[in-house]
Amino acid sequence: xxxxxxxxxxxxxxxxxxxxxxxxxxxxxxxxxxxxxxxxxxxxxxxxxxxxxxxxxxxxxxxxxxxxxxxxxxxxxxxxxxxxxxxxxxxxxxxxxxxxxxxxxxxxxxxxxxxxxxxxxxxxxxxxxxxxxxxxxxxxxxxxxxxxxxx
Numbered sequence: 001x002x003x004x005x006x007x008x009x010x011x012x013x014x015x016x017x018x019x020x021x022x023x024x025x026x027x028x029x030x031x032x033x034x035x036x037x038x039x040x041x042x043x044x045x046x047x048x049x050x051x052x053x054x055x056x057x058x059x060x061x062x063x064x065x066x067x068x069x070x071x072x073x074x075x076x077x078x079x080x081x082x083x084x085x086x087x088x089x090x091x092x093x094x095x096x097x098x099x100x101x102x103x104x105x106x107x108x109x110x111x112x113x114x115x116x117x118x119x120x121x122x123x124x125x126x127x128x129x130x131x132x133x134x135x136x137x138x139x140x141x142x143x144x145x146x147x148x149x150x151x
């Protein structure tokens with residue numbers, strides 16, 4: 001049976017479901033109530049949460065956050081589609097670079113076009129986020145992607 005998946009910008013009432021998915025996926029949720037994260041979600045036909053991805057915008061920079069796909073639905077390219085949806089959303093918001101920290105998905109993001117960089121190369125606005133200062137361990141890989149805008 002193939003479940004249809006729809007993608008949309010999350011609303012505030014989706015946050016509790018997003019937090020549950022992130023917790024099951026071993027990702028932090030402690031600052032999500034205070035952080036300005038815009039989420040894109042993937043839902044199954046029965047309104048179940050299949051996946052999520054978020055971005056915190058700081059002028060032309062975006063911090064990719066909270067990227068997870070329900071483990072029962074992995075290998076269905078939901079993550080790939082979520083990332084593409086986030087890139088489109090970022091372009092609409094005039095974000096020119098996406099930044100992220102990861103401890104487990106360096107290969108995945110490398111294949112998606114992110115480049116490994118030193119944390120000291122991150123802009124000050126990104127370095128001062130809770131994600132950088134306290135949530136992610138210093139051993140996390142810092143990666144960046146320039147977003148190409150079509151004119």
